[in-house]
Amino acid sequence: MLKSNRDKIVKWSVQGKIHHPLGGTYRITHNGEPRILPATGGITYNVKLGDPAFGWVGDHVEPGVSIRNEDKSQNAALTTFACVGNEAKVVSGDAKGAKGYVIGVHGGIDHTIIHFEQEDLENMAIDDKILVRAYGQGLALDDYPDVKIQSIDPELFFKLDIKEEDGKLVVPVVAEVPAYLMGSGIGSGNAYTGDYDIMTADEEEIKRLGLDKLKFGDLVLLQDADNTFGRGHYKGAVSIGVVIHSDCVKAGHGPGITTIMSCKQPMIKGKIDSNSNIAKHLL
Known part of the structure; x- marks a missing residue:
């Protein structure tokens, strides 16, 4: 059993809103071809954790739900302290109470990506608030300080x-x-x-x-x-x-x-x- 400081790690709250997709402009492929494609943000109904990362007619597609804060400082806290595997909970809207898990954080667009079950996705809307039980930053292994x-x-x-x-x-x-x-x-x-x-x-x-x-x-x-x-x-x-x-x-x-x-x-x-x-x- 790996020894760690896990009993000292602070669990606290960060929160964001389901972020509306941006853009609609051409995306230029590596071959110089202009394309109009679905990309980041919003609620992605048919692309989920465990699905193939290749083959979609899209660009930088984020599986599940993408959340963000427009206040840059607040969003920096969200994208830094929301960790892969953290529990997330919808706290507003028709899907209030639904629970999911953080998949990861997407830089550039600065989204936190969260998996929810299909029936919960169907009840969500843009701007619904989602709270994350942020837990993990600071985790260290006693016998592997360089890792x-x-x-x-x-x-x-x-x-x-x-x-x-x-x-x-x-x-x-x-x-x-x-x-x-x-x-x-x-x-x-x-x-x-x-x-x-x-x-x-x-x-x-x-x-x-x-x-x-x-x-x-x-x-x-x-x-x-x-x-x-x-x-x-x-x-x-x-x-x-x-x-x-x-x-x-x-x-x-x-x-x-x-x-x-x-x-x-x-x-x-x-x-x-x-x-x-x-x-x-x-x-």
């Missing part, structure tokens, strides 16, 4: 079947992603909020690595990826993340990854498991 845990609910973290082996942590993951494929979001100064994308313009390489089979909620290992503070390349570093939005048409973009573990030293190993998805622990 940074971030943006994950402790209850979910300890269900991920992480093993200790020769002084390293072995984490079940669906796939391993080479550093050269990490794109939009890299260089961010804060890895405790938002996400960054697996670039997918090179379709043959994506298929060769099996990344075209990724699903929302899958855990992946990012090679030579340092997310201990900001997001950047660092030889030998390893990060673990969760797939939180769909493939994209734009150059430099693709499925978004919210990171949950990182270490500058190679103290994290991946164990390939095609069923390593947060859905099996939450739903």
Whole structure:
């Protein structure tokens, strides 16, 4: 059993409103083709946690419900302290009382993405308020001080079947992603909020690595990826993340990854498991 400070982690409240989709302008593909496509925000009725991240006629599609605050400071608190696996509760509107789970946080648009059951989605409306029991930031492992845990609910973290082996942590993951494929979001100064994308313009390489089979909620290992503070390349570093939005048409973009573990030293190993998805622990 991994020893941690989980009994000292503060659980508190953050809240946002279902955010209306923005735009309607052309999105230019990596081949230079203008497209009009559904994208971020709102309530997505037919794209859910556990569904494929590829194949949708859309761009940066967020499964489930997307919430935000228009006050930037309040929204920064929401996107920083809402952690993957946190319980969320609708507190206004016809779906009041419905409960779901945070899937991840989408940078740029600054949305927090939440899974709810279909019958609850049908009763929701734009601007409904959703409260999140924010719990997880500050989680640390006693015997692995160099491994940074971030943006994950402790209850979910300890269900991920992480093993200790020769002084390293072995984490079940669906796939391993080479550093050269990490794109939009890299260089961010804060890895405790938002996400960054697996670039997918090179379709043959994506298929060769099996990344075209990724699903929302899958855990992946990012090679030579340092997310201990900001997001950047660092030889030998390893990060673990969760797939939180769909493939994209734009150059430099693709499925978004919210990171949950990182270490500058190679103290994290991946164990390939095609069923390593947060859905099996939450739903």
